[in-house]
Amino acid sequence: MRIGELSRRVGVSPELLRAWEQRYGLLHPTRSSGGFRLYSAADELLVRRMQHNLSHGLSTAEAARVALEADREPQRSPPMEHLAASAESLHLALERYDEQAANAVLDRALSTFTTGTVLAEIVTPVLQSVGARRAGGELTIAHEYFASSLLRGRLLGMARGWGRGHGPLALLACPPGEWHDLPLVLLGIALRAAGWRIVFLGSDTPISTIERAVEDVSPATVVLAATMPGLLRAIVPELAALAARVPVAVGGPAADAAIADRAGALLLDADRDVAAAGLAGRIARLG
Secondary structure (H helix, E strand, O other): OOHHHHHHHHOOOHHHHHHHHHHHOOOOOEEOOOOOEEOOHHHHHHHHHHHHHHHOOEOHHHHHHHHHHOOOOOOOOOOOHHHHHHHHHHHHHHHOOOHHHHHHHHHHHHHHEOHHHHHHHHHHHHHHHHHHHHHOOOOOHHHHHHHHHHHHHHHHHHOOOOOOOOOOEEEEEOOOOOOOOHHHHHHHHHHHHOOOEEEEEEOOOOHHHHHHHHHHHOOOEEEEEOOOOOOOHHHHHHHHHHHOOOOEEEEOOOOOHHHHHHHOOEEOOOOHHHHHHHHHHHHHHHO
16 A cells, blocks of 8 residues: 555554654565555554554654564563553662662663653652652651652753743742742643643742743743642732733642632642643633
């Protein structure tokens, strides 16, 4: 079949099929007498395997490798069990204060799975586990600081360049007194994956600084996230004044529906992808 017919059957654009062929050797077309590339049923099967692997969170290169290996050995599911093992390895490395081992786990995971999968299935559960075990006395506050510092550095490295592009601009900040900005970094990465541009002000940001930044960059929305109880409630009048100028969203354990209603803000869902979709929907309605 010609590439147009293959594209129609599998629901993948001809441009993407050519990219998979050139970059990963996924397809093996023959040539017609007229010089046209012709694709076989085996090529269609490889594309469907590729799609299956991508849907299970594998990176593009790993999805192609697994699809091609299935021709040489009995078909097997993508190594999703590696996610749990990677999370456990990362947790143990953080518990031992082993920066090199922790970074090696993250390097392997990011070369195998998509960024979103690594964040959702490895980084977030490990952060939650460290926090819970610290609260239960199994780990110390030093463990939590070490884990937060290492993961924050890796996440900010992944976020490099998130201000570039042409999508709507989100201004992200933690309110005064809030020093835990990792959830905000994770939300920023999710927003970036959804096409947003990000201006990140980080932890313990005075409201006056946020207001000045709004004047400077004219964001489509301002997002404030807090984990410590009472921080958002203490600045509801300031949030309401800010929301009169620009759409505001609040999230994190310190945010609730009452605060959002009083401030005229959007309450973000705890799930980052759902939160990103909610922001996009709100901006579309306002636009």
